[in-house]
Amino acid sequence: MAKIVVITSGKGGVGKTTSSAAISMGLALRGHKTVVIDFDIGLRNLDIIMNCERRVVFDFVNVIQQEASLNQALIKDKRCDNLYILPASQTRDKDALTKEGVKKVLDDLAEQFDYIVCDSPAGIEQGAQMALYYADEAIVVTNPEVSSVRDSDRILGILQSKSFRAENNQPPVREHLLITRFDPERVARGDMLDVPDIEEILAIPLLGIIPESQAVLNASNKGMPVVLDEKSDAGQAYLDTVARFLGEDKPHRFLEAQRKGFLKRVFGG
Amino acid sequence: MSIFDLFRDNSKTPKSAHVAKERLKVIVAHERHQRNAPDYLPALQRDIMDVIRKYVDIGPEQLQVDINEEGNYSILEVNVNLPK
Numbered sequence: 065m066a067k068i069v070v071i072t073s074g075k076g077g078v079g080k081t082t083s084s085a086a087i088s089m090g091l092a093l094r095g096h097k098t099v100v101i102d103f104d105i106g107l108r109n110l111d112i113i114m115n116c117e118r119r120v121v122f123d124f125v126n127v128i129q130q131e132a133s134l135n136q137a138l139i140k141d142k143r144c145d146n147l148y149i150l151p152a153s154q155t156r157d158k159d160a161l162t163k164e165g166v167k168k169v170l171d172d173l174a175e176q177f178d179y180i181v182c183d184s185p186a187g188i189e190q191g192a193q194m195a196l197y198y199a200d201e202a203i204v205v206t207n208p209e210v211s212s213v214r215d216s217d218r219i220l221g222i223l224q225s226k227s228f229r230a231e232n233n234q235p236p237v238r239e240h241l242l243i244t245r246f247d248p249e250r251v252a253r254g255d256m257l258d259v260p261d262i263e264e265i266l267a268i269p270l271l272g273i274i275p276e277s278q279a280v281l282n283a284s285n286k287g288m289p290v291v292l293d294e295k296s297d298a299g300q301a302y303l304d305t306v307a308r309f310l311g312e313d314k315p316h317r318f319l320e321a322q323r324k325g326f327l328k329r330v331f332g333g
Numbered sequence: 334m335s336i337f338d339l340f341r342d343n344s345k346t347p348k349s350a351h352v353a354k355e356r357l358k359v360i361v362a363h364e365r366h367q368r369n370a371p372d373y374l375p376a377l378q379r380d381i382m383d384v385i386r387k388y389v390d391i392g393p394e395q396l397q398v399d400i401n402e403e404g405n406y407s408i409l410e411v412n413v414n415l416p417k
Contacts, residue, residue, distance in 0.1 A: 210353050217361045221368045254348025261354045265361055 066174035069181050070199040072223075074215030076186030078207045079244040082280055082290065083302070084183035085113045087203065089289035090306030092147035096178040099138065101150040101169075103195035104185035105160055108152035114141065115287025116149055125153035128165035134172050143292065148177075158191040166194050188222060198228050201238045203271060203309075207245045208257040213265055216241075220268065240271035242305065247276045249321040259319070272305030274298050275318040370400055381411060389415055 071084040081104075088100035101124060102110035111117040116139045122132035127150070134150075141147035150173075153160065173180050184195035196202060202223050206216045223237045224230055230237075243262060250256035263270055274280075279296030283289065291306070293299040297318050304314045378398040385391055397412040 210357055213357050214360055214364070217364065221365070225368075251350070254350050257350050257353050257357075261350070265354070265357050 066177050067179050067201060068170060068174075068199050069179060069201045069203060070184055070196040071181065071203050071205060072184040072192065072196055072219050073205040073212070074186070074188055074192070074219040075207075075212045078205050078212050079274070079280075080186070080205050081109050081113050081183055082284065083203065083205050083242060083244065083274075084110060084181055085289040086291045086299075086302040087306055087309070088179070088181040089141075089144060089147060090291045090303055091179050091181070091309075092141070092144045093291065094306065094310065095146065097146050097176065098179040098181060099148040099150060099173055099177045100181040100183060101173075102152035102183050103161070103191055104183065105152050105156055105158045105191055106154065107185065108154050110149065110183050111139075111151045112287060113284055114149050114289065116141070116151075117287075120151045123151045123153040124169070125156045125160045127169055128160065128162070134169065158185075158189065158194075161191060161194040163194070163197060167198060170198055188218060192219075193222065193226060196223055196227055196237070199223070199237050200229075201240065203240045203242050204266070204268065205242050205244055206262060206266070208243060208247075208251070208259075208262060210257075213257070213262055216266055220266065239268040240309070241266055241268045242272050242274070243270070244274040245276045246273050246318075248319055252321045259316075270316075271308055272301060273316050273319065274301045274305070366399075374398065374400060385413060391415065 071080050071087065073080050084100055088098050092098045100110065100114075102108050103124075104110075105125060108123075111120055119139050122137040124137065126132040127134050127137045137150055139149045139151065141149065170180060182195045182199065185191040196219075204216050204219060206212050220239060223239065227237050229235065241263065243259060246259070247256055251258045259270065259273060275297050277296060277298035279293050279298045280290050283293055290296065290299045291302045294303070301318055304317065307314050378396065381398060382391075382393070382396055385396065391413065395414040395416075399410040401408045401410060
């Protein structure tokens, strides 16, 4: 049985696409046949993060409207045989996604894949609602910052009332909290919400904490999911996140502020 | 933290992360409450407002309408602040 996982947040710019790329690549590296779908119709970006922007011929909307077959639209990742990308349309608008159309595509994908990762657009409208509607699991990406936490709570409300599982009295969507852009030094100074604060407010289980890292921008510059940068803190944190998602018990890392040298401690900075 | 920080008095102002947490607790609780309220609540609030305004001129912030669940029944709570 394929599992449908939505990566969502409400707020934009918190790291949904970065997380979608990293987690889907992580699942594929662990041997699971994985497809990642860009639900951001009209403003696609997963393709450029995954370095396949020049290979897009057909897209998600073409498949829904039966202008192309699923296999024509799927792009095979060049780095991992288990990973495929279904890009968003750049020319249509969000209304091109219908519940029936999305269901048909997900049903067809479920025959070929173990994991279907849905990269949600920002906001709480049609596109975001379609991305989460059929989800079995939801990874809620949250920055340690007030507007992001508030928007995450709104998305949780939608998962609990407007998803297929909620509307059909099925077991609820399993929710996971993924904190990104976490900066232990700012937490130590009292300038940033700490992990237990966010857990207490959102009251969902913590899946992972991704530190603020130069490696994320470096990876996106090159079109490489950050998990492929195995030496980086963010890459390792995402690999740990994937392992936990698959049921392994891994301690959270990168939560301590770096020890500063003598001069820095005396003069600040 | 550097030696220069020692000369600043930080003890009186709470850290901004603490302020963030307290603000979030309030807003999230409020929004969850609204989410779970019945769909007719905003319309009911408007109608009550119109009736009161026939007699006394009040603003939207002077009327509070809430529905609270208490076991197997619900309480409709209407709070009106009349101007003196």
